[in-house]
Amino acid sequence: MTPSERPRRRGRPTAPLLSQEKITAAAVELIxxxxxxxxxxxALARQLGVAPSALYNHVESKRQLLLWLxxxxxxxxxxxxxxxxxxxxxxxxxxxxxxEAYARHSLLVPVIAVTPIxxxxxxxAMYETVAAGLRAGGWPDDQVMDxxxxxxxxxxxxxxxxxxxxxIFDVPGDQAPVLAEVVGARVGRDAARAAFDLGLxxxxxxLRERLKALAG
Amino acid sequence: MTPSERPRRRGRPTAPLLSQEKITAAAVELIxxxxxxxxxxxALARQLGVAPSALYNHVESKRQLLLWLxxxxxxxxxxxxxxxxxxxxxxxxxxxxxxEAYARHSLLVPVIAVTPIxxxxxxxAMYETVAAGLRAGGWPDDQVMDxxxxxxxxxxxxxxxxxxxxxIFDVPGDQAPVLAEVVGARVGRDAARAAFDLGLxxxxxxLRERLKALAG
DNA sequence: ACCTGAACACCGTTCAAGT
DNA sequence: ACCTGAACACCGTTCAAGT
Numbered sequence: 463m464t465p466s467e468r469p470r471r472r473g474r475p476t477a478p479l480l481s482q483e484k485i486t487a488a489a490v491e492l493i494x495x496x497x498x499x500x501x502x503x504x505a506l507a508r509q510l511g512v513a514p515s516a517l518y519n520h521v522e523s524k525r526q527l528l529l530w531l532x533x534x535x536x537x538x539x540x541x542x543x544x545x546x547x548x549x550x551x552x553x554x555x556x557x558x559x560x561x562e563a564y565a566r567h568s569l570l571v572p573v574i575a576v577t578p579i580x581x582x583x584x585x586x587a588m589y590e591t592v593a594a595g596l597r598a599g600g601w602p603d604d605q606v607m608d609x610x611x612x613x614x615x616x617x618x619x620x621x622x623x624x625x626x627x628x629x630i631f632d633v634p635g636d637q638a639p640v641l642a643e644v645v646g647a648r649v650g651r652d653a654a655r656a657a658f659d660l661g662l663x664x665x666x667x668x669l670r671e672r673l674k675a676l677a678g
Numbered sequence: 679m680t681p682s683e684r685p686r687r688r689g690r691p692t693a694p695l696l697s698q699e700k701i702t703a704a705a706v707e708l709i710x711x712x713x714x715x716x717x718x719x720x721a722l723a724r725q726l727g728v729a730p731s732a733l734y735n736h737v738e739s740k741r742q743l744l745l746w747l748x749x750x751x752x753x754x755x756x757x758x759x760x761x762x763x764x765x766x767x768x769x770x771x772x773x774x775x776x777x778e779a780y781a782r783h784s785l786l787v788p789v790i791a792v793t794p795i796x797x798x799x800x801x802x803a804m805y806e807t808v809a810a811g812l813r814a815g816g817w818p819d820d821q822v823m824d825x826x827x828x829x830x831x832x833x834x835x836x837x838x839x840x841x842x843x844x845x846i847f848d849v850p851g852d853q854a855p856v857l858a859e860v861v862g863a864r865v866g867r868d869a870a871r872a873a874f875d876l877g878l879x880x881x882x883x884x885l886r887e888r889l890k891a892l893a894g
Numbered sequence: 895a896c897c898t899g900a901a902c903a904c905c906g907t908t909c910a911a912g913t
Numbered sequence: 914a915c916c917t918g919a920a921c922a923c924c925g926t927t928c929a930a931g932t
Contacts, residue, residue, distance in 0.1 A: 575838035603863035612877030619835030622791035638806035647819035661828030664884030
């Protein structure tokens with residue numbers, strides 16, 4: 463309650479209707495209800511009971527809004543394994559959690575892949591945790607980011623794949639007989655999930671092998 | 679020169695100004711000159727010397743144009759290793775070629791990841807070649823597509839990462855000390871490439887191990 | 895400081911009208 | 914069959930005007 467340098471304006475103090483938190487929350491609500499195509503500045507303003515132009519007093523652009531959403535999504539990703547569990551176990555559950563989050567927000571993937579993380583506090587915190595966990599697990603400093611980026615690339619690619627329809631590889635059998643057979647030979651229901659699990663297990667096995675070779 | 683069933687119209691035969699090939703070629707030219715943001719239907723029409731509405735006599739939508747571009751890009755991907763080289767060597771050069779192609783067309787990545795391949799002949803041909811190569815290499819039918827999709831997810835995620843600025847992980851050292859250190863510890867110039875190479879080598883090592891375990 | 899309302903410069907797409 | 918020109922329904926964003 464320190465006295466403000468400038469005199470208080472008269473009338474009601476008129477607390478702002480909007481804020482980063484409110485805008486982000488409304489955007490999440492909109493996306494969960496009607497998907498990313500419904501996320502327009504006009505629809506967002508409507509959700510907040512405000513004119514579209516009012517948004518621009520709080521957010522620079524729609525792109526910045528997407529970065530706020532990135533940070534919001536990243537906040538939910540599970541990094542708890544780093545610290546108490548072995549690095550490979552922690553990496554595995556992080557990757558699973560990461561993929562699941564962006565399978566629901568796949569439109570963000572192309573944006574976050576090319577945007578500096580500095581402005582996103584939760585995102586920075588996530589990378590700090592992962593980097594520290596890998597270092598503690600014995601990875602040399604000059605390879606930590608390569609491991610992180612490699613896993614992340616696989617995770618984000620898999621998140622996009624998770625949004626694909628089940629029949630994406632269906633094809634007339636006479637055009638591509640081998641493809642038709644191996645596509646038909648896939649068992650179970652969630653093909654995208656199976657491919658992710660195989661890839662992740664494979665990559666972890668390869669990483670363990672590599673770290674062992676480095677140590678020995 | 680078989681006689682047409684319908685009588686020839688009088689006047690000049692008026693060969694169409696546009697075709698899938700011409701439109702695709704013009705789009706590629708536009709993208710290479712000024713990037714994907716410059717690829718609008720109006721700009722494309724301008725490039726072809728035609729009214730924007732004329733495009734819709736040949737292409738259903740901008741989305742379909744992007745699928746034509748996908749097929750055009752996939753045609754250039756190197757699958758030559760499958761057939762004469764061992765499956766893992768072929769897979770490695772395929773993955774490299776695949777990543778390079780989509781690093782230059784990263785805007786297509788979110789589109790192709792969710793679009794059925796049936797309408798794209800070169801794309802189907804590519805998957806047929808890869809599937810046949812993996813089968814010939816000893817992979818069981820029910821795992822071939824999991825391997826393909828896992829590699830593809832990693833490749834497409836890496837292609838997005840390749841489009842990122844070099845300083846994407848730069849961060850004030852006091853906020854995230856470990857991150858700042860490991861980011862600084864990366865050697866060489868092309869960090870995205872290094873991460874891809876590490877990830878690909880790792881995944882291939884893991885796959886060889888897995889196939890050996892299956893066989894034994 | 896923060897909001898409204900009107901306007902702007904684009905998008906992709908449709909459609910009647912011409913040949 | 915294939916093109917033009919005008920129109921439509923949106924976008925994100927800006928800005929003067931109000932409080």
